[in-house]
Amino acid sequence: MTQVQVRDLIFEKFITAAEIDSAVQRVADAINRDYAGKNPLLLAILNGAFIFASDLMRKITIPCEISFVKYASYSGTATTGKVRELIGVEEGLNGRHVIIVEDIVDTGITMEELLKEIHGKGPVDVKVACFCFKQEAFKKSFPINYLGMSIPNDFIVGYGLDYNGQGRNLPDIYKVKKEI
Ligand code: IMP
Ligand code: MG
Numbered sequence: 001m002t003q004v005q006v007r008d009l010i011f012e013k014f015i016t017a018a019e020i021d022s023a024v025q026r027v028a029d030a031i032n033r034d035y036a037g038k039n040p041l042l043l044a045i046l047n048g049a050f051i052f053a054s055d056l057m058r059k060i061t062i063p064c065e066i067s068f069v070k071y072a073s074y075s076g077t078a079t080t081g082k083v084r085e086l087i088g089v090e091e092g093l094n095g096r097h098v099i100i101v102e103d104i105v106d107t108g109i110t111m112e113e114l115l116k117e118i119h120g121k122g123p124v125d126v127k128v129a130c131f132c133f134k135q136e137a138f139k140k141s142f143p144i145n146y147l148g149m150s151i152p153n154d155f156i157v158g159y160g161l162d163y164n165g166q167g168r169n170l171p172d173i174y175k176v177k178k179e180i
Helices: 017-034 050-059 109-119
Strands: 003-006 009-015 041-046 065-075 078-087 097-105 125-133 146-150 173-179
Touching: 003 173, 017 050, 017 125, 017 146, 041 050, 041 109, 050 065, 050 097, 065 109, 078 109, 097 109, 109 125
Parallel strands: 041 065, 041 097, 097 125, 125 146
Antiparallel strands: 003 009, 009 173, 065 078
């Protein structure tokens, strides 16, 4: 099993780049089917979702646009339970079909905040596309309309996901093994 060290933690390979690619393709296929003729606006959440968003957008074959918002809730390997808005929604969303693009939904606190804000800006509809979902940690009830994969409640890095800023550049996804 391939291992990597990120800061003080050891991680083991969990989801390969090839498995990630197939999952992203499935999400893109569904969006291509559901949004034909609708010019959806992808709203990606920085920092973590930038790699998923860029892979997803390049697999979307219908006209679409992208914009970014920045929210933060994590410190180290745990959520702080508080969400801070660092860059808000700048676009007019009136009449738009919005697809929020997120790397991972954990407790769901971040996404719920963003959903509240976006619904107030007059979009036709708002859907959630998320690469990973930690079902056991989820405390909310909003639907995840497009999902890459469900994962156990382990801390992961790679494919845009970080441990205190590091590990985002790993092409595969790794889960935490042990502290050293
Ligand atoms: P939530 O608000 O608890 O759903 O947390 C969502 C945010 O926490 C995501 O946008 C990620 O940035 C971060 N996050 C949650 N789980 C992990 C993880 O396992 N690794 C890295 N970041 C994570
Ligand atoms: Mg994130």
